[in-house]
Amino acid sequence: MLAYLDHHATTPCDPAVVAAMAPWWGEQFANPASRLYRPALEAAAAIEAAAAELHQGLAAPSGAQVVFTSGATEANNLALKGLAEAALSSGNPRRRLVSVVSEHHAVLDVLRYLERHGFALTLLPIDAQGLLNPADLQAALDPGAGGPVLAVSVMAANNEIGTIAPLAQLAPLVHAAGALLHVDGAQAVGHIPLAMEAWGIDLLSLSGHKLYGPKGIGALLVAPGVQVAPQLQGGGQQGGLRPGTLPVPLIVGLAAALKQALADREGRALRLAALRDQLWTGLQALGGLTLNGPPPGPQRLPHNLSVTAGGVDGTRLHQLLRRQIAVSSGSACSQGSASHVLAALGRTRAEAAATVRFGLGRSTTAQQVEQALRAMADALDQASNRSAASRPER
Amino acid sequence: MVAEAPLYLDACATTPLAQVAHEAMEAARQLAWANPSSLHGFGLSAAESLERSRHSLASSLGTGAEAIRFCSGATESVHLALLGAAATLPVGRLLISAVEHPAVNAAAAQLQRQGWQVEPIPVGPTGLLDLGVLESLLHPPTRLVSVIAAQSEVGSIQPLTTIAQLCRQAGVLLHTDAVQLAPHRPIAMDELGLDLVSLSAHKLGGPRGVGALLVRPGLRLEPLLGGGGQERGQRAGTEPVVLAAGFAAALAAARRHQLDGTSQRLEASRDHLLHDLLALPGVRLSGPDPTRQPRLPHHISLLLSDGQGRPLDGRKLVRALWNEGVAVSSGSACSGGSGRAEPSPVLLAMGWDRSQAASGLRLSLGSWLEASQLERVPLALERAMASCGAAAP
Ligand SMILES: Cc1ncc(COP(=O)(O)O)c(C=O)c1O
Ligand SMILES: Cc1ncc(COP(=O)(O)O)c(C=O)c1O
Numbered sequence: 001m002l003a004y005l006d007h008h009a010t011t012p013c014d015p016a017v018v019a020a021m022a023p024w025w026g027e028q029f030a031n032p033a034s035r036l037y038r039p040a041l042e043a044a045a046a047i048e049a050a051a052a053e054l055h056q057g058l059a060a061p062s063g064a065q066v067v068f069t070s071g072a073t074e075a076n077n078l079a080l081k082g083l084a085e086a087a088l089s090s091g092n093p094r095r096r097l098v099s100v101v102s103e104h105h106a107v108l109d110v111l112r113y114l115e116r117h118g119f120a121l122t123l124l125p126i127d128a129q130g131l132l133n134p135a136d137l138q139a140a141l142d143p144g145a146g147g148p149v150l151a152v153s154v155m156a157a158n159n160e161i162g163t164i165a166p167l168a169q170l171a172p173l174v175h176a177a178g179a180l181l182h183v184d185g186a187q188a189v190g191h192i193p194l195a196m197e198a199w200g201i202d203l204l205s206l207s208g209h210k211l212y213g214p215k216g217i218g219a220l221l222v223a224p225g226v227q228v229a230p231q232l233q234g235g236g237q238q239g240g241l242r243p244g245t246l247p248v249p250l251i252v253g254l255a256a257a258l259k260q261a262l263a264d265r266e267g268r269a270l271r272l273a274a275l276r277d278q279l280w281t282g283l284q285a286l287g288g289l290t291l292n293g294p295p296p297g298p299q300r301l302p303h304n305l306s307v308t309a310g311g312v313d314g315t316r317l318h319q320l321l322r323r324q325i326a327v328s329s330g331s332a333c334s335q336g337s338a339s340h341v342l343a344a345l346g347r348t349r350a351e352a353a354a355t356v357r358f359g360l361g362r363s364t365t366a367q368q369v370e371q372a373l374r375a376m377a378d379a380l381d382q383a384s385n386r387s388a389a390s391r392p393e394r
Numbered sequence: 395m396v397a398e399a400p401l402y403l404d405a406c407a408t409t410p411l412a413q414v415a416h417e418a419m420e421a422a423r424q425l426a427w428a429n430p431s432s433l434h435g436f437g438l439s440a441a442e443s444l445e446r447s448r449h450s451l452a453s454s455l456g457t458g459a460e461a462i463r464f465c466s467g468a469t470e471s472v473h474l475a476l477l478g479a480a481a482t483l484p485v486g487r488l489l490i491s492a493v494e495h496p497a498v499n500a501a502a503a504q505l506q507r508q509g510w511q512v513e514p515i516p517v518g519p520t521g522l523l524d525l526g527v528l529e530s531l532l533h534p535p536t537r538l539v540s541v542i543a544a545q546s547e548v549g550s551i552q553p554l555t556t557i558a559q560l561c562r563q564a565g566v567l568l569h570t571d572a573v574q575l576a577p578h579r580p581i582a583m584d585e586l587g588l589d590l591v592s593l594s595a596h597k598l599g600g601p602r603g604v605g606a607l608l609v610r611p612g613l614r615l616e617p618l619l620g621g622g623g624q625e626r627g628q629r630a631g632t633e634p635v636v637l638a639a640g641f642a643a644a645l646a647a648a649r650r651h652q653l654d655g656t657s658q659r660l661e662a663s664r665d666h667l668l669h670d671l672l673a674l675p676g677v678r679l680s681g682p683d684p685t686r687q688p689r690l691p692h693h694i695s696l697l698l699s700d701g702q703g704r705p706l707d708g709r710k711l712v713r714a715l716w717n718e719g720v721a722v723s724s725g726s727a728c729s730g731g732s733g734r735a736e737p738s739p740v741l742l743a744m745g746w747d748r749s750q751a752a753s754g755l756r757l758s759l760g761s762w763l764e765a766s767q768l769e770r771v772p773l774a775l776e777r778a779m780a781s782c783g784a785a786a787p
Contacts, residue, residue, distance in 0.1 A: 010432075025601070026411070073621040073622065104621075106631070209632060215636060216636075216637045233501070234495065234498070244468075
């Protein structure tokens with residue numbers, strides 16, 4: 001049995017989540033927009049309950065709006081294009097956007113789009129651990145750097161190298177400059193603590209399938225008073241901010257997934273951090289591997305590890321690994337091109353190809369970690385043509 | 395509340411998930427749960443399932459798999475079609491029918507703000523496009539046409555073949571919102587020469603949260619969503635593999651129903667029910683007469699008035715009918731808030747006056763209904779009308 005160690009790409013939908021959705025795929029199917037008869041009202045109530053679950057689970061400020069989307073990609077697009085458009089139409093003069101080079105494509109692509117449409121974009125560099133320097137952010141937020149900043153977008157946790165951003169420390173800088181903070185929480189929600197209000201997050205994106213929920217659903221949480229222009233219109237659902245018939249089963253599933261992920265988050269994080277540390281210790285013993293991102297510890301997702309095998313043919317390495325474990329060579333969505341995150345850390349194309357990302361999850365066992373270590377040892381042996389004799393002692 | 399189980403006669407708003415769709419989703423959930431962009435075995439299984447769904451949908455729609463872009467539903471699909479195509483064209487004129495779904499009207503309004511000229515093409519009393527007007531406007535600066543293939547409120551089916559021919563001859567791109575047509579009629583995309591077609595799974599027995607835009611191969615489209623480059627770079631975001639499997643299975647079943655007599659039985663039930671309803675005082679048909687003109691085979695739309703011929707309030711009737719155990723709609727599920735009925739823009743466009751246009755009722759049937767279950771509907775409507783008529787000021 002292949003061990004699935006790619007939980008950043010996606011997580012299997014949890015059986016409890018499947019069970020929570022089941023009745024909504026069956027009998028209770030009415031369209032919640034038809035508010036004129038009772039099944040529709042029940043569906044509307046289920047959506048309200050789900051929104052309340054998200055609101056509470058993410059410690060959102062009172063009055064925050066929960067907007068259901070098709071996933072984090074749409075949530076990021078809605079957040080950033082929505083802010084930009086609202087600023088343009090309300091006469092808000094802020095025309096600069098600030099983010100970080102290691103963001104997901106679903107943020108970077110949108111920012112580049114807005115750059116083509118008249119917004120100035122500053123992408124901050126990251127250090128060897130994948131962290132941005134707050135001083136760089138401070139400097140970028142200075143209106144002297146090209147005008148007042150509308151929004152700053154920083155991911156809560158990186159999908160490749162697991163770096164956790166010090167959001168609570170960054171938010172005051174952003175707000176002091178009168179800007180808004182958008183956070184792509186796709187890899188963080190349900191995995192590490194996150195408190196929207198206390199940390200000063202104005203807009204928060206998440207995706208169901210990254211937290212053991214279904215694919216095809218996500219959400220954007222919007223703090224009260226933050227103006228976001230809708231990107232789709234017609235039908236008027238969700239206060240006009242995101243129309244379209246609401247996928248009640250998926251919404252119920254997203255809320256159930258979040259509830260469950262928050263309930264077992266601490267225990268899971270401890271367990272997976274221990275397994276991850278076991279993996280890292282074993283990998284270090286193999287020799288020749290460099291860690292990408294922060295050392296295992298509070299600045300790194302507990303279930304993430306990313307290593308580069310120097311001087312090894314990455315294509316061959318991954319071909320060999322694929323027979324025994326399911327891991328990723330980078331971000332699942334950027335197949336083909338070298339990872340921009342690894343490039344920002346100074347890795348060459350060849351090094352990026354010879355990078356292995358591990359994402360541990362709810363189903364990961366110590367045996368699977370052993371399996372992964374054996375697979376890595378074999379694959380490294382064969383891919384680098386090192387003889388067993390010349391390999392360092394394990 | 396009545397003792398009998400309520401009857402769901404609102405297929406145009408959403409359909410219950412078909413059993414085959416449920417089964418396909420269950421199978422995909424077990425075997426194809428991974429990210430289809432992942433290169434390992436789990437990812438390949440997911441990609442294989444997704445491609446199988448794509449092929450199945452394409453063959454149901456008379457096109458190739460490379461035409462399908464999965465997305466979240468028809469609202470997104472029509473925005474991607476209109477905004478995405480317009481972004482690759484010089485600013486020009488967009489023609490839409492006067493009876494589009496609000497999502498198309500909204501996307502058109504957005505183009506208008508970008509400098510496009512938007513011209514609604516009038517419809518006749520049965521909701522059919524005035525082809526003469528369409529043809530007379532099919533010249534520069536017209537670059538894009540969007541027509542609702544089958545109207546959700548009044549069931550009219552547009553002559554898509556002719557419209558497509560006219561557009562092709564004029565070199566103008568044609569988008570059609572086929573959300574309501576796809577469950578009931580084959581759509582031969584390539585044969586008709588359609589450029590862009592929007593679909594939604596939950597209107598044809600599939601799950602909510604997934605739809606598709608069909609894009610004629612080679613047609614350029616600016617994506618709405620930036621991100622990971624999925625769906626040929628035209629629609630980013632991890633594809634909902636499980637939902638896509640349900641979508642494909644549901645459409646395939648709908649196609650089978652058109653061949654195995656199920657659709658014909660449904661149409662016969664509709665005809666029977668329509669006949670009985672039209673025999674009630676104060677009830678008349680809106681939209682095409684199915685004995686003479688093309689009409690969605692499961693669709694009934696009525697205009698209702700009291701004993702003095704005064705139009706009743708459609709929304710009140712919906713509530714009153716629910717109290718009789720029958721779920722229907724006053725038109726588009728998505729229009730407006732609560733309170734008194736607003737006149738339906740679709741009925742207004744067809745020439746009804748404001749109070750008549752607020753007296754509409756839609757009953758849309760589905761294969762989950764037995765013909766015998768419909769027998770109580772005429773009496774239920776009669777009682778609902780009586781209660782509304784009495785309450786009218
Ligand atoms: C950090 C981050 N943001 C956004 C996304 C996009 O999520 P989705 O594909 O569910 O829209 C992903 C997943 O690929 C991600 O890891
Ligand atoms: C004709 C038509 N187009 C578009 C839509 C919007 O579909 P969805 O709710 O899947 O976005 C609907 C459904 O309300 C419809 O009937």
